[in-house]
Amino acid sequence: MPDTSVTTTRIPMLDLKRQFAAIRDEVYAAMQEVCESQHLVLGEAVQAFERESAVYLGAKAAVGCASGTDALWLALVACDVKPGDSVITTSFSFFATASSIIRCGARPVFVDIHPDTLNLDPGQVEAKLYSAAALNLKAVMPVHLYGQCADMDRFERFGRDHSLKIVEDAAQAFGASWRGRRAGTLGHAAGFSFYPTKNLSAFGDGGLVTTNDNDLAEHVRRLRNHGSRVRYYHEELGWNSRLDSIQAAVLRVKLKYIDQWNARRREIAEFYDKLFVEVGLASPANRGGWAAKEPVRLLCTLTQAHHIYHQYVIRCMRRDDLRQHLSSRGIGSEIYYPVPLHMQECFNYLGYRAGDLPHTELAAKEVLALPIFPEITEEEQHRVVDAIREFYR
Known part of the structure; x- marks a missing residue:
């Protein structure tokens, strides 16, 4: 494998310049068309x-x-989530998952994740459904974390059996x-993000x-436009949340x-995955468990899921020291997420304490996202894994 000690070119977490170089002319032409149309x-x-x-997703x-x-907020409001309601979701997600619920006036009910996928654990959700009669539950919001769909067989069943809305956080x-149906079509509504x-x-x-x-x-169309279908006529209180044409x-x-x-x-x-196994840092991803001698654990992909790897995330020992080591070698990394939502x-005021969601809290101490974007090279991936092997040597 390449010697990272003599390589100085930085490997970023994400390099959008490489993507833009390949589509520059198309993007400029599309933007010019909008500018000329005004x-x-x-x-x-x-x-x-x-x-x-809609055609692409099958919605x-x-x-x-x-x-x-x-x-997410628009989807929840359109699903009639309102003040006094509660929504079950994961604490291991970006802030917007919870803030969108609170913005409706509702209360997030955090449930633990499955340690193999880090997605919301349907078994834990089911237990909560049968013990939360006083919570006035209106919806469940599973998050398709890192690009892998949550176990939607179970969540769709929960929706039917308990008359709950299923709102996908498909950001x-x-x-x-999931089973050939694309994220965004697996519940009553879904929210996507196009952040850079x-x-x-x-x-x-x-x-x-x-x-x-x-x-x-x-x-949703009314809500995103000040609650209005016809200009200056407002049927309800909405929001200014319009997508611009550029x-x-x-x-x-x-x-x-x-x-x-x-x-x-x-x-x-x-x-x-192949490199981590070859150099002895980890066992195959779907083996389950974590061998004591292996410093890296690969996340599992469910057989029903078509994972698109928005992020490539490992669990690792001495995570923060490893991240500092990678930075010293010019290799980017990120932590998604260092502080669970229930600990923010x-x-x-929600009343959660350390230890309430043990799998979530442990994952927050172990996860590390490594560089992944379509234009990354195999040589760069070798450098990343070799730098990690060097750290654990």
């Missing part, structure tokens, strides 16, 4: 992107909005699927709500490439 907000480009993304409707955070999962770090990314913020319920989609134009260009980019991410993840200071 239809800058909810214009023709937005309508076209909504149609094309009846897709509604663009200003951000992934807004997409990291554009193009992922996402696998399908805008040139700024952007989001999308998807649903197979046309009435729900119409409700972002939609960029997304339309990138949508054409998302399958090949996602396929490339899967290849990169498989190569990382702003959520102290």
Whole structure:
């Protein structure tokens, strides 16, 4: 493997410049078309992107909005989540998962994750469903973490059996699927994010709500536009959460490439897995358990899931020291997420304490995301894994 001690070229967590170099002319042409039309907000480009993304995902409707955070809030409100309600979700996620619930006036009920996938554990959710009669539960929000769908067989059943809305947090999962059905079509509604770090990314913020319920989609369209269908006539209190046409134009260009980019991410993840096993740092990903002699644990992929690896994440011993070592070798990394939501200071009022969600809290101390983007080279992946092997030598 390459000698990292003599290599000085930095390996970033994400290099969007490489992606842009390949699609520059298409992006500029799409942006120029919007500029010449001067239809800058909810214009023709937005309508076209909504149609094309709905077709791609297999959803009846897709509604663009200003951000992934807004997409989750819009989906929840359109599903009639309101003050006094509760929503079950994971604590091991980005802040918006919980803040969107609270923004509805509802209360997040955090449930532990499964240690093999780090997705919301349906077994733990089921136990909560039968012990939470006083919580006025309205919905469950599973997060498709890192690009792998949660166990939607179980969550769809919970929705039917307990009359709950299932709202997918699909912010990291554009193009992922469960038993051949794409994320965004597996519940009553879903929210996607197009933040620049996402696998399908805008040139700024952007989001999308998807649903197979046309009435729900119409409700989202009102909510994103101040609760208005007709200009200056407001049926309810909504929000200013409109997707602008420049972002939609960029997304339309990138949508054409998302399958090949996602396929490339899967290849990169498989190569990382192979390297970690070959150098003796980890056992195969789906073996289960964690051998004491191995400093790295690979996450599992469920057989029903088509994982698109928005992030490639390992669990590792001495995580913070390893991250410092990688940085000294010019290798980027990130922690998703260092502080679980139930331990965030702003959520102290919810009453959670250390030890309430043990798998979540342990994962927060062990997870490390490694560089992954479609243009990364095998030589760079060798350098990443060799630097990790050097650390544990």
